[in-house]
Amino acid sequence: xxxxxxxxxxxxxxxxxxxxxxxxxxxxxxxxxxxxxxxxxxxxxxxxxxxxxxxxxxxxxxxxxxxxxxxxxxxxxxxxxxxxxxxxxxxxxxxxxxxxxxxxxxxxxxxxxxxxxxxxxxxxxxxxxxxxxxxxxxxxxxxxxxxxxxxxxxxxxxxxxxxxxxxxxxxxxxxxxxxxxxxxxxxxxxxxxxxxxxxxxxxxxxxxxxxxxxxxxxxxxxxxxxxxxxxxxxxxxxxxxxxxxxxxxxxxxxxxxxxxxxxxxxxxxxxxxxxxxxxxxxxxxxxxxxxxxxxxxxxxxxxxxxxxx
Amino acid sequence: xxxxxxxxxxxxxxxxxxxxxxxxxxxxxxxxxxxxxxxxxxxxxxxxxxxxxxxxxxxxxxxxxxxxxxxxxxxxxxxxxxxxxxxxxxxxxxxxxxxxxxxxxxxxxxxxxxxxxxxxxxxxxxxxxxxxxxxxxxxxxxxxxxxxxxxxxxxxxxxxxxxxxxxxxxxxxxxxxxxxxxxxxxxxxxxxxxxxxxxxxxxxxxxxxxxxxxxxxxxxxxxxxxxxxxxxxxxxxxxxxxxxxxxxxxxxxxxxxxxxxxxxxxxxxxxxxxxxxxxxxxxxxxxxxxx
Numbered sequence: 001x002x003x004x005x006x007x008x009x010x011x012x013x014x015x016x017x018x019x020x021x022x023x024x025x026x027x028x029x030x031x032x033x034x035x036x037x038x039x040x041x042x043x044x045x046x047x048x049x050x051x052x053x054x055x056x057x058x059x060x061x062x063x064x065x066x067x068x069x070x071x072x073x074x075x076x077x078x079x080x081x082x083x084x085x086x087x088x089x090x091x092x093x094x095x096x097x098x099x100x101x102x103x104x105x106x107x108x109x110x111x112x113x114x115x116x117x118x119x120x121x122x123x124x125x126x127x128x129x130x131x132x133x134x135x136x137x138x139x140x141x142x143x144x145x146x147x148x149x150x151x152x153x154x155x156x157x158x159x160x161x162x163x164x165x166x167x168x169x170x171x172x173x174x175x176x177x178x179x180x181x182x183x184x185x186x187x188x189x190x191x192x193x194x195x196x197x198x199x200x201x202x203x204x205x206x207x208x209x210x211x212x213x214x215x216x217x218x219x220x221x222x223x224x225x226x227x228x229x230x231x232x233x234x235x236x237x238x239x240x241x242x243x244x245x246x247x248x249x250x251x252x253x254x255x256x257x258x259x260x261x262x263x264x265x266x267x268x269x270x271x272x273x274x275x276x277x278x279x280x281x282x283x284x285x286x287x288x289x290x291x292x293x294x295x296x297x298x299x300x301x302x303x304x305x306x307x308x309x
Numbered sequence: 310x311x312x313x314x315x316x317x318x319x320x321x322x323x324x325x326x327x328x329x330x331x332x333x334x335x336x337x338x339x340x341x342x343x344x345x346x347x348x349x350x351x352x353x354x355x356x357x358x359x360x361x362x363x364x365x366x367x368x369x370x371x372x373x374x375x376x377x378x379x380x381x382x383x384x385x386x387x388x389x390x391x392x393x394x395x396x397x398x399x400x401x402x403x404x405x406x407x408x409x410x411x412x413x414x415x416x417x418x419x420x421x422x423x424x425x426x427x428x429x430x431x432x433x434x435x436x437x438x439x440x441x442x443x444x445x446x447x448x449x450x451x452x453x454x455x456x457x458x459x460x461x462x463x464x465x466x467x468x469x470x471x472x473x474x475x476x477x478x479x480x481x482x483x484x485x486x487x488x489x490x491x492x493x494x495x496x497x498x499x500x501x502x503x504x505x506x507x508x509x510x511x512x513x514x515x516x517x518x519x520x521x522x523x524x525x526x527x528x529x530x531x532x533x534x535x536x537x538x539x540x541x542x543x544x545x546x547x548x549x550x551x552x553x554x555x556x557x558x559x560x561x562x563x564x565x566x567x568x569x570x571x572x573x574x575x576x577x578x579x580x581x582x583x584x585x586x587x588x589x590x591x592x593x594x595x596x597x598x599x600x
Contacts, residue, residue, distance in 0.1 A: 030502040031421050034413035035429060038473055041410060045444060045470030046436040052447030063450065109348065117342045125585055126349050129356055132581045134531040136549040137570040140556060141355035144362065144563060184352070245440040248533040252553070269442045274538070279446065286443040297438040301431070 050290075057284040062277045074284035084285065086260055087268040091244060091289075094179060094264055098243035099236055101183035106190025107232075111220070113191075114198055124195075131188035139252040142181055143168075171261030174254050178262045182249050186242065190235055197231035198224070230304060237300050244293055265289045359574065363567035379564035380571075383555075388543060389569050392551035395461060396530060396573075399547055402465040403529035404522050407476050410469065411521055412514070415480025416506045420489070437474035441467075445538050452539060459545040467535050472528040476521045483517025484510055519587040523580060530577055548573040 057074050061067025078084045109127060113120055130138065146153050146167040154164035165173045201224060209219050225232070247266050250256065256263040256271060263271075265285055272282030366376045383389050418430060448467065449458070457463030491513070492505040500508070511518075533549045540546055546554065552573060556566045581588070 027502045031417050031426075034503070034506065035417040037410045038414035038477060039429070039432075041466070041470045041473060042432065042436050045448065045467055046439055049444035049447040049451075050439065052451075053443050056447065063453075109345070112341055112345055115338075115341060117338055117345060119342070120345075123345050123349050125582055127352060128581060128585065129578065130352060132527065132577045133356060133574050134533075134549060134577065136531075136533055136552045137359060137574050138355050140552065140566060140570055141358040144358055145355065184355075241438045245438075245442075247442065252533065266440055266442050269440075270534075273446055283443070283446055286440055286446070290439055290443050293438050293440070294435055298431075298435065301434055 053283045053287055056279055057287050058280070060278075060280045062279055063273070067280060070280065074280045075288065077281060078284050078288065083260060083263070083268065084265075087263045087265050087285075090175065090262060091264040091266075093175070094182060094246075094250070094262075095240055095243040097179040098182040098186055098246075099239045101179070102186035102190045102239060103194075103232070103235065105183065105187040106192075107194045109187070109191050110194035110198055111224075113195070127191060128188045130184050131186070135185065135248040135252060138185065139181070139248070142177070142253060146177065168254060169258050171258055174258055174262050178250055178253055181253060182243065182246065185249060186239060189242075190239065193231060193235040193238075194228065197228035201227050233300070233304050237297060237304070241293065241297060244289065356574075359567050359570050362563045363571045365564060367562060367564045379568040383565045383568045383572075387551070387555055387565075387569070388546070389548075389551060389555075389572060391544065392546050392548045392569075393572060395546060396548040399461050399465050399468065400526055400529040402461075403468040403472065404525045406465065406469045407472050407525040408518055408521055411473065411476035411480045412511060412518065413506065414473075414477045415482075415484055415517070415521075416510060418477060418481035419484035433474040433477055441471055441534055445535060449538055457539070459540055459542050461540075461545065464535055464539050464547075465529075467539070468525070468529040468532060471535070472525045476525055479521045479524060480514070480517050483514055483520065487513050516587050519584060523584060523588045526580060527577060 056066075058069060058071060059067040060070045060074070113124055113127075117123075145151055148154070149164050149166060154167070158164045167173045167177045205223055205227075206219060209223055214222065244264075245266060246264070247270065250262055250264055250267050251270070254262045256267040266289070269282045269286040269289070272278050272285060274282075276282075363379055364375050364377070366374075366378060417426060418433075445467070452458050452460070452463050455463075487510055491509050492500075495505045495509050496502075531549070532547075533553075536547050536550050537553075540550060543554065548569070552566065552569050555569055559565055
């Protein structure tokens with residue numbers, strides 16, 4: 001939020017030749033050339049493949065063979081497939097839990113760490129580690145913790161007198177495990193976003209609220225949350241994108257199993273293309289997902305830009 | 310008067326429960342300390358597991374207690390040094406190219422005001438939301454034709470592109486905080502727009518550059534999906550694939566797996582612990598939506 005305010009003041013004035021005037025000025029070309037490398041890269045690595053992917057989704061090819069044109073058959077096949085809808089359903093669950101779970105924990109910790117506590121600085125760094133440590137590493141550790149009935153966490157259940165759950169073999173437990181793991185990986189990002197937003201909140205508004213007798217929950221609900229609303233929406237959108245597109249968190253832990261219980265659309269697309277060699281069918285999954293995500297993200301993005309806070 | 314008095318009293322009562330006030334009691338402080346400590350301990354269990362197993366002798370070993378033998382085993386019997394080299398090359402390449410491309414792009418986003426720049430900003434956002442899977446499949450076929458499969462250069466390009474949007478927002482966010490009056494002074498002295506960018510803005514953007522570098526480092530170092538698609542033979546593996554393949558081949562050798570995991574974990578953790586004060590994602594919001 002700080003950067004936004006400073007930015008608005010600089011935005012009043014214009015750089016020489018910045019586009020925006022009625023005529024083309026020499027600076028326009030400089031601006032264009034400054035942005036050019038990134039535009040080329042984006043079009044080459046994201047833009048061109050997108051068009052290619054659409055073409056592939058209309059064919060029945062493999063990775064080596066481009067295949068025959070089949071029209072919308074791949075899309076129809078997917079829409080008629082229970083596996084596709086199961087994966088779509090789990091993607092929604094995974095995303096909703098991932099976004100709001102990590103947000104609540106991240107915001108809670110940001111609020112706690114904003115107050116003065118002993119060793120607060122060290123805690124802040126330590127709490128970032130789940131986000132920093134490679135998923136390959138942390139998923140291996142989780143695997144050790146839960147994989148078999150004699151692993152530490154199932155043993156803990158047993159010692160508490162409960163039936164030891166088979167986290168990787170039972171569909172429900174596998175889903176819970178994957179979602180909890182995602183929250184564990186993502187909450188530090190939400191904590192960083194929340195901390196940055198909270199840092200810009202002016203302390204004097206709380207003094208005023210205190211004078212009016214507002215309790216802490218009331219202050220959180222009616223002052224803090226509205227002030228950081230914009231940053232919150234942005235973090236939700238980014239996390240939605242991260243969750244829907246997430247591959248390693250699920251794939252490394254469960255591979256999409258057991259019985260496709262933790263198959264998300266990304267994992268389904270990957271498996272269809274690289275394990276079943278059905279490129280068209282797999283790309284169609286990815287493409288439908290992309291379209292839905294881009295539409296949702298663009299709508300939300302416009303909404304934020306409109307919302308003046 | 311009575312009302313004012315009453316409000317003040319209520320205010321005092323509420324003040325005692327306030328979490329954010331500076332002068333709260335030490336009891337609340339210790340209670341929060343214990344709570345955070347508990348959360349930190351629970352959070353770090355998986356990481357502690359990695360460390361513990363890496364330094365614990367395997368069942369077949371004759372030693373007991375703390376040991377480095379898992380590391381010596383892994384270094385002698387696997388390609389971990391090669392994987393480490395590959396990972397370092399790819400990551401270094403990604404960081405350097407990303408910063409070089411994102412810095413000028415961020416400048417355009419920060420200073421440019423026009424429909425074209427808004428369109429560019431939207432383009433960044435749309436491409437950020439594309440799943441990597443979608444672009445990876447056609448790129449796989451293209452790279453196969455160009456001989457870029459099993460090639461670290463090919464992977465590096467994909468990493469740079471997938472980190473591009475966030476990297477650009479990060480640079481723009483930092484540059485937003487540099488007053489335009491600095492450039493104006495340079496322009497008055499006859500500097501071109503480009504010189505204003507390179508000699509005034511970029512020179513003052515070290516924290517922004519570091520932030521971007523840390524982010525792109527994480528993207529490249531931690532990636533799994535791009536690596537597993539494009540790097541097919543063991544000589545080209547980066548560490549994530551190395552850990553994974555070693556794990557699949559030696560499912561019972563937890564010490565060995567975790568030793569490689571520690572090797573892989575150290576660089577990002579070290580960078581974060583040392584440089585975390587330079588890392589800020591908060592600004593992204595501003596440059597993403599602030600225009």
